[in-house]
Amino acid sequence: MNRGNRVLLSCVYWAFVLYVFVPLILMVLVSFKDSKFIGFPIRSWTFEWYTGVFADAQVLSTFGYSVVIAVLSTAISVVVGTWIAVLLEGRRFWGRAVIFGLTVLPALVPGIISAIAFRIYARGLGIEPGMGAIVWAHAVHNVPFVVLVVMARLSTLPKSQIEAARDLGADPLIAFLRITLPYLVPAILGASIFCLLLSFDDFVRSFFLGGYEPTLPVLIFAKLRSGMSPEINAIATVALILTAVVGIWAERFTRRLKKETEG
């Protein structure tokens, strides 16, 4: 491949990097603007919006509410997802393809349809809109991601380790708890962080299954509909920094863990 092409392609890459970062950077910049009026240019700067946000009881409680929902739904997804992955990986049985198809179904259903289906189902089961309904919907929606990540890791587990444990007298459950599960830890941690972020960022399911108390994305949405303000930028910036930091940390952490268990 010639040089010119290569330079051109690298320009395309960096242009794409700009494209994905610039809108977010601009949003962060506006959160420091000393005026109620959203837009550019920014002539004077302030921290006022942040102090306002951290003093706002509604924003803080919404934030806590979102975190609790994310943690609870992730706990459910991880247990269920790991269980399904252990069943599906490396086993051949009648109906396996059907179960696999059903397992990934929630990840493929377009957002609005999934939200509507969950809402109708929750109503049928008598679950009132609110925290329980959101936790349940997020948990079901995130299971496929756990299954895929855990299955990928499980497929690299040397079969001989399990056999050795069984030869030494471990029953299947002990072999699972002491060999398979520790080996899966990096995948499970990675999947957990991914689920936490998915749940924390989810709008459409939280919106249709929520009661009167909004989650953070629902709150931002509601505020946006009644008008833009740098206060929203400040809230969004806090959410952005938090998710990005958690994401980067998880990426590094799981990679290190994977290296350790393999090396």
Next chain:
Amino acid sequence: MSYDAASARNERAASTLRQADRTFWGRLVNWSPYRAFAGLVAASPRRQFLILALFPILWVLTQHLGPMIQMVGVSFTDAYPVAAGTEQHLTLDNYARFFGDSIFWMPFFRTLFFAATFTFCTLILTYPVAYYLARHVSRKNQMLMLLLLLIPFWVGEIVRTYAIMILLGNTGAVNLLLRSIGLIDRPIPFMYTSFSMGMGIVYLTALYMLLPLYSALEKLPKSYNEAAADLGAGAWTRFRRVTLPLTIEGISSGCTLVFLIATGFYATPVLLGGPSTTVFAETIAGFFHVAGDEWPTGAAFATIMFVSALIVTVVFQRLMSALRKGDVK
């Protein structure tokens, strides 16, 4: 790792194992309820499998399939939730309503058209990026440069939609830039059009296209291109006859994913679109804002949308795999 270090590590592992046996695991194995349970499980491989399989099967049937089935079921009824003292009847009216009024089917076709267009835009935008990463970057930098692109995608849908609003607004960065270099006198109204909506959706879905493309391109051996070059193929011919056909699988799965996601967006069209760009998600949502008897219609519309999206993706995938087979021949 040196031999000494390895043996020291083994020693350490063995000693922790012995300790553990004396403590938690040893006690667990000798604990009588556990023994009873283990005896029950270990009785036969068949029983083991049943115990392992029962919960996942129940889960996917009731939690993954259940909501979809009930949604379809409700779409054929005249009332849901059923009010006390009234009866629920089976009906096709909800589907008839869709075809009866352009206010319903216009957003539907608009959604399919928009989703297809935006998917195509995403493909055109991300293919060169994936190509560059997979073919021209050293292995070590590949992960770093991919990670760089992943960071913004951890940020939620609403926050990123808002970022696009700030970028494209009348006093937004793009208008400011255009005005300061003298291209325009008054701001271009980007917002609340199909353009701003497209910008938002492409922005939100780019990664789901990039990753399948990247993994398809990364698997493609460089030697294929070299062989084609040795046979006298120019850069464009090599791309069109070798690279493109062999990455069709990645293109196909990326497009499917992005199309399905794009049809399901609700908040982004609400915030970035205008009255002339109402998508079907907004139409469906409208039936759920009011409590009561509009739900079956909403369920019917959601079913129409889901089935259509499935048909489009299946046809598309068939087409792509036919294309691939045709090229391999």
